[in-house]
Amino acid sequence: MPDRRLAWALIVLAVAARAAAVLALRSHATPHSTYEHGEIAANLVAGRGFSTRFLGADGPTSQQAPAYPMLVAAAYAAGGVGTPRALLILELGQAALGGVLVASAMALAAEALPDRRRVAIFAGLVAAFHPTLVYAATHVQVASLAATLLTATLAFASRGGRTGRARDAMATGALLAALTLTDPILALAAPGIAWAIAQGRGGLRGAARPIALVALTAALGVAPWIARNARVHGELVWVKSTFGYAFWQGNCAGSEGTDKVVRPSVERALTEGRGGLRGLNESLWKARHEAGYIDDVALTRADYRVLGKLSEPGRSRLLFRGALADLRADPGRYPRLCLRRLRYFVFFDETNPKTRNLPYRASHLALTTLAILGGLVMGRDARRRLGPTALTAALIGAFHTLTIVSARFHVPIEPLMGLWAAAGLSCRGSAAAADHVEGVGVIRRGLGVRRLEPAGRTARGGQPRRQHRAADDARHPDGPRGGPDRVGDL
Numbered sequence: 420m421p422d423r424r425l426a427w428a429l430i431v432l433a434v435a436a437r438a439a440a441v442l443a444l445r446s447h448a449t450p451h452s453t454y455e456h457g458e459i460a461a462n463l464v465a466g467r468g469f470s471t472r473f474l475g476a477d478g479p480t481s482q483q484a485p486a487y488p489m490l491v492a493a494a495y496a497a498g499g500v501g502t503p504r505a506l507l508i509l510e511l512g513q514a515a516l517g518g519v520l521v522a523s524a525m526a527l528a529a530e531a532l533p534d535r536r537r538v539a540i541f542a543g544l545v546a547a548f549h550p551t552l553v554y555a556a557t558h559v560q561v562a563s564l565a566a567t568l569l570t571a572t573l574a575f576a577s578r579g580g581r582t583g584r585a586r587d588a589m590a591t592g593a594l595l596a597a598l599t600l601t602d603p604i605l606a607l608a609a610p611g612i613a614w615a616i617a618q619g620r621g622g623l624r625g626a627a628r629p630i631a632l633v634a635l636t637a638a639l640g641v642a643p644w645i646a647r648n649a650r651v652h653g654e655l656v657w658v659k660s661t662f663g664y665a666f667w668q669g670n671c672a673g674s675e676g677t678d679k680v681v682r683p684s685v686e687r688a689l690t691e692g693r694g695g696l697r698g699l700n701e702s703l704w705k706a707r708h709e710a711g712y713i714d715d716v717a718l719t720r721a722d723y724r725v726l727g728k729l730s731e732p733g734r735s736r737l738l739f740r741g742a743l744a745d746l747r748a749d750p751g752r753y754p755r756l757c758l759r760r761l762r763y764f765v766f767f768d769e770t771n772p773k774t775r776n777l778p779y780r781a782s783h784l785a786l787t788t789l790a791i792l793g794g795l796v797m798g799r800d801a802r803r804r805l806g807p808t809a810l811t812a813a814l815i816g817a818f819h820t821l822t823i824v825s826a827r828f829h830v831p832i833e834p835l836m837g838l839w840a841a842a843g844l845s846c847r848g849s850a851a852a853a854d855h856v857e858g859v860g861v862i863r864r865g866l867g868v869r870r871l872e873p874a875g876r877t878a879r880g881g882q883p884r885r886q887h888r889a890a891d892d893a894r895h896p897d898g899p900r901g902g903p904d905r906v907g908d909l
Contacts, residue, residue: 425540426522426525426543429521429525429540429543429544429547430518430521430522430543430547431518432547432548433517433518433520433521433546433547433548434514434515434517434518436517436547436548436553437513437514437517437553437556437557438511438514440514440553440554440556440557441507441510441511441513441514441556441557443696443697444557444696444697444700445697445700446506446510446557446558446700446704447503447506447507447509447510447557448503448506449701449704451708452506452558452559452704453491453501453506453559454559455471455473455482455483455488456483456487456488456491456559456560456561457491457501457559458471458472459471459480459482459483459488459491459492460488460489460491460492460494460495460500461492461495461500461501463488463489463492463495464492464495464496464500465500469485469488469647473731473734474664474723474726474727474731474734474738475722475723475724475725475726475727475734476726476727476728476729476731476734478651478731479651479652479731480660480731481648481651481652481656481658481659481660481661481731481732482659482660482661482664482731483659484561484599484600484601484602484603484658484659485600485644486561486564486597486600486601487561487564487601490509490512490564491509491559494506494508494509494512506559509559510556510557510558510559513555513556513563513564514556516556516563516564516567517546517547517552517553517556517563517567519567519571520546520552520563520566520567520570520834521543521546521547523546523567523570523571523574523834524539524542524543524545524546524570524574524834524837524838525539525540525542525543525546526539526571526574526578527542527570527573527574527577527808527834527838528542528543528838528841530574530577530578530581531577531804531805531808531838532801532804532805532842532845535801535842535845536845537841537844537845538838538841538842538845539841540841541837541840541841541844541845542834542837542838542841544837545786545833545834545836545837545838545840545841546570546834546837549782549786549833549837550778550779550782551779551782551783551826551829551830551833552566552830552833552834555827555830557700560827561601561602561827562827562830562831563830564601565598565601565602565605565830565831566830566831566833566834568594568597568598568601568605569598569605569608569811569831569832569834569835570834570835571594572591572594572595572598572608572612573608573611573612573615573807573808573811573835575587575590575591575594576591576611576612576615576616576633576807577615577616577618577619577807578591579591579616579619579629579633580615580616580617580618580619580620580626580629581619582619583619583620583625583628583629585629585632587629588616588628588629588630588632588633588636589632589633589636591612591616591629591633591636592632592633592634592635592636592637592639592640593636593637593640595608595609595612595633595636595637595640596636596637596638596639596640596641597640599637599640599641599658600640600641600644600658602831603657603658603659604815604818604819604828605815605831607811607814607815607818608811608814608815610810610811610814611807611808611810611811611814612633612807612811613626613630613633614806614807614810615807616629616630616633617630618803618804618806618807641657641658644658645657645658648660652730652731652732653730654730654732656732660731660732660735661735662735662739662822663735663736663737663738663739663740663742664734664735664738664739665678665822665823666738666739666742666822666823667738667739667741667742668712668713668714668823669742669756669760669822669823669824670742670745670746670753670756670822670823671713671717671738671741671742671745672717672745672748673713673716673717674713674717674756675759675769675770676756676759676760676763676770676823676824677713677760677763677768677770677771677823677824677825678712678713678823678825679710679711679712679713679770679771679825680710680711680712680713680715680716680770681710681769681770682709682710682711684709685706685709685710685772688702688705688706688709688772689702689703689706689772689775689776690702691705699776699778703772703773703776706772706773707771707772707773709772710770710771710772725737726738757820757821760819760820760821760823760824761816761820763824764816764819764820764824764828764829765787765816766783766784766787767779767780767783768824768825768826771825771826773826774826786833786836786837786840787836789836789839789840789843789844790836790837790839790840792840792843793839793840793841793842793843793844794809794839794843795843796843796846797839797842797843797845797846798846801842801846805838805839805842808835808838808839809835809839811832811835812832812835812836815828815831815832816832
């Protein structure tokens with residue numbers, strides 16, 4: 420099979436796997452599955468603007484970042500507000516997004532490790548078929564979009580570092596803005612983005628201009644939403660107003676470190692239902708609805724009346740102060756909650772019914788094990804080149820460890836974990852050596868990657884060819900000689 424056809428085959432198979440999951444599981448027919456995204460989308464379609472009922476009051480909201488509810492609203496406009504048809508349109512759109520995720524994962528691998536032919540293939544396989552990534556497409560949830568944008572942003576950052584071109588830096592900034600407006604926590608990728616650019620430009624001095632362009636483009640992208648927030652809330656709200664609320668959910672007196680409640684009835688719901696994948700999915704949804712939110716047990720009607728009198732940012736601040744008071748009453752509790760959240764993030768969220776089944780746990784543990792082993796054996800040079808992805812994942816994990824955790828927060832870093840696993844699998848004795856010597860890999864050609872000389876071969880006075888090629892590239896602003904750009908035509 421030609422190289423480009425292999426890349427496209429993985430993309431098509433990724434879309435097909437997600438579409439099959441959507442049609443087989445029929446989550447679009449599950450009632451009460453859209454949560455806040457659906458309510459905001461319904462208000463948008465009805466002409467009431469970006470608004471919802473939140474913590475005791477109706478009105479304009481910044482409870483959610485704007486990108487995903489707007490996509491839900493587009494599906495509602497096409498298929499009817501809250502109808503199974505609209506949700507099917509949305510979920511099939513997310514299935515198609517799986518193809519973009521695979522292309523982004525392969526492009527990131529080709530940029531970071533262009534001299535290892537198998538890495539991009541395996542990274543593409545993980546992005547295409549890892550069960551959590553496939554299952555995420557069947558939910559009205561931001562995880563699929565967030566994972567795709569995070570992977571694509573890092574891929575374009577690596578490309579921008581290699582080429583130094585303004586258009587690549589601006590594309591990275593635009594993707595970072597879209598990522599921030601999808602899930603502002605993922606803006607923590609910014610240090611990793613800067614590192615990736617600096618690696619490609621030979622240090623921070625050479626990277627200053629592209630990094631500045633990334634920052635300026637991203638700032639311009641999020642500025643209209645921040646201005647809107649200032650207008651409707653009467654104060655500066657960066658993207659979402661709910662940090663204090665989320666911190667309260669994860670740290671108030673009754674919290675287990677997440678936003679969910681542990682109830683005995685959840686166990687009963689998990690054991691009920693029909694057999695097969697659809698039956699399992701139905702029981703998981705039933706258990707998820709049974710679990711509910713910490714709000715359901717920790718907030719009284721009197722609390723909602725008090726909260727409803729405040730501005731939306733004011734409600735969040737009040738809950739934040741309440742969580743801090745609970746933590747001060749038991750100083751050792753916060754470290755215990757952080758350790759629990761770290762365990763939940765790396766392994767399994769025990770409060771989430773959807774993570775308490777064998778298919779999820781087996782696939783999650785397999786990817787985690789391969790990613791850890793990959794990080795250990797991939798080699799010093801590969802570890803350095805993949806450092807930006809590791810930093811990004813570490814910052815995201817640290818934030819959720821300190822505040823609140825959920826299984827869906829782990830989904831965006833899973834394509835990066837697949838890349839680490841792939842890098843480790845490419846380091847196997849003589850096969851790895853042959854991989855390094857072979858000049859053009861499968862996905863490097865398929866994605867338009869330029870040929871690199873094998874490590875150790877020299878030219879022009881004994882200096883590595885790669886150094887001379889980098890100097891030649893700098894003299895050709897339209898890209899490296901001998902072929903199109905790595906991220907290429909997909």
